Amino acid sequence: MDFKDTPEEAKFRAEIREWLRKNAPKGKRPGGAWTGSLIGEDSLKFHKDWQKKLYEGGWAAVAWPKEYGGRGASLMEQVIFYEEMARACAPSVVNVIGIALVGPVLIGHGTEEQKQRFLKPILSGDMIWSQGFSEPNAGSDLASLSTRAVLEGDHFVVNGQKVWTSFGTIADWILLLVRTDPSAPKHRGISCLLVDLHSPGVTIRPLVQMTGDAEFSEVFFDNVRVPQQNLVGALNDGWSIAIATLMHERGGVAVAIQVQIEQVLSSLFDLARRTGKNGRSAMEDPRIRQELARCYAEVQIARWNGYRSLTKIVKDGMPGPEGSFGKVFWTELNQRMQELALNLSGVFGLVPSGDPLTVDSGRWVYGYLRSRGNTIEGGTSEIQRNIVAERVLGLPKG
Ligand SMILES: Cc1cc2nc3c(=O)[nH]c(=O)nc-3n(C[C@H](O)[C@H](O)[C@H](O)COP(=O)(O)OP(=O)(O)OC[C@H]3O[C@@H](n4cnc5c(N)ncnc54)[C@H](O)[C@@H]3O)c2cc1C
Structure with a gap:
């Protein structure tokens, strides 16, 4: 790897540096924003506004393909982007899980309809995502998860509980691992669903950490109906x-x-x-x-x-x-x-x-x-x- 900028890379660096000079938040940040906390209305708004600005400038997810709102950035351009963000002391985006995890998973495994529906609001920060993997009896041994989804007609019916769900209190959607075939070996009977947290039957209970923030939550699913088209990848291939x-x-x-x-x-x-x-x-x-x-x-x-x-x-x-x-x-x-x-x-x-x-x-x-x-x-x-x-x-x- 050659770490010296080529003329094209130098141009890319100059472009992002200039954009950050004009747009990165300067001066005092609201309350919790200095700590990096996204909890609290002023801090949440600060990070949402920042993500919207990045999105409008086309900088919210440089590595994503251009057709999905990214820049299709090369390896070196991604490095340059992060170097310049660090240099400008730029804050993080609000939709951390959406941009870093859910977007790349949908780009790699989602249907075209899922990509069209979800990728843009993930980038703009209008749809905040969380990750529903861990359960009270499934953390390190994640494949032991027991939240059940049963296919009834064209909907899955989900019952069970997740825990330690980061951004649970501010998220709109959750990338959810569920057991769809209890008779299969434990790694094989799992599926991955995209679930609207505003659906009937979802209960979110914040958990307060030692920082004083309730950054994560318990999320309960009681007969929650999830359309079949929200399955990511093949049935029972969620692992x-x-x-x-x-x-x-x-x-x-x-x-x-x-x-x-x-x-x-x-x-x-x-x-x-x-x-x-x-x-x-x-x-x-x-x-x-x-x-x-x-x-x-x-x-x-x-x-x-x-x-x-x-x-x-x-x-x-x-x-x-x-x-x-x-x-x-x-x-x-x-x-x-x-x-x-x-x-x-x-x-x-x-x-x-x-x-x-x-x-x-x-x-x-x-x-x-x-x-x-x-x-x-x-x-x-x-x-x-x-x-x-x-x-x-x-x-x-x-
Ligand atoms: C700040 C924070 C945010 C989180 N956000 C999310 C989230 O958004 N979504 C989500 O799904 N989960 C989230 N989690 C949960 C996290 O992924 C789990 O806490 C983690 O995987 C550990 O699982 P556990 O808590 O059940 O501990 P356990 O798996 O019960 O582990 C207990 C202890 O045993 C050790 N241990 C277990 N198995 C082994 C082994 N095979 N070899 C050696 N040591 C072992 C562990 O290292 C640990 O020290 C979050 C956790 C934290 C702290």
Whole structure:
């Protein structure tokens, strides 16, 4: 891979840089928006408006094919896009799951009718999506899921419960894994449905996390009727859709996540410059400098690994199991950076947002608490290490 811009790439970089210069939000962001939280009306509106702007500028999903509203961006153009987003300190979109997971799955496995119906509102942020995989008794062992869908005429009737559904309180639709053939071996009797969360029989109960946000929910399905044309892929072939979704979550998303960890790093450096320690700036403290240097080096490693995941997507059309390595690395790195920031910001760093005594609008205490979930969501670090051991290194099953 050659990292120097060709004349075409330099033109692409200049175009996105100029667009971001004119359009990226500047100055103070509303309440929770600094923390990255999408919960709370002002923060939600801020992220929705930002996604709408990206959509209108044609930048909401650069990697998607042009016919579906993307730019059909090359590998290097995607890299450039994310580098420039990080450079401009641009916020994330509101429809994270729609753009990163549901869109690519529909582009790869959906019917033409599904693509025409769903892709545009996913891009514009008018239809927010969630991911209904985990259940109370099916997390790491996802194939044990028991939410049932029975085909009655031209509708599936769905009964069961999902849990940890991110964006459950703000989502309009859910990508749902259901059991359609209980007599088949557990990986074979699963199907994937697109379900309108406003349908009769759906109950959403928010779950409050230690950050104070109710970012995820329990979702109950009581005789919910789902049209047969909302089946993605073939009946009972939902496991392959689930694997494709999870690979997008671990591989493709890792590159977008790079924007966030680069921004955390730069804010961490900024915090160290502003913080006094033993009569001088924390930036001049040898022990802190060593920790910052380690974070800097590791963010660069995460970036090169993100590029490796992207290369795999471009070559094979799909992220590979190598994405699991990146996922373990960036999630644990983010936890270390958030912890260092919290240590630097002292007791006032623990004051949450909304209080006048808070440091940096409470972003560090929020970030520290939220980062604990990073090594669980999208598959725990233990599960990722198993995948790397067995499917990348070829080690025997433990
Ligand atoms: C912030 C956050 C957001 C989430 N968002 C969503 C979402 O939008 N949609 C969704 O469907 N789910 C979501 N999840 C759920 C997430 O995918 C599951 O929590 C995760 O897969 C683990 O499942 P579990 O909680 O049932 O834990 P379990 O599977 O019960 O695991 C418990 C512990 O055992 C370990 N363990 C289990 N099996 C093995 C093994 N074979 N080898 C070694 N160790 C093992 C695990 O690593 C873990 O430490 C989210 C979770 C979090 C924290």
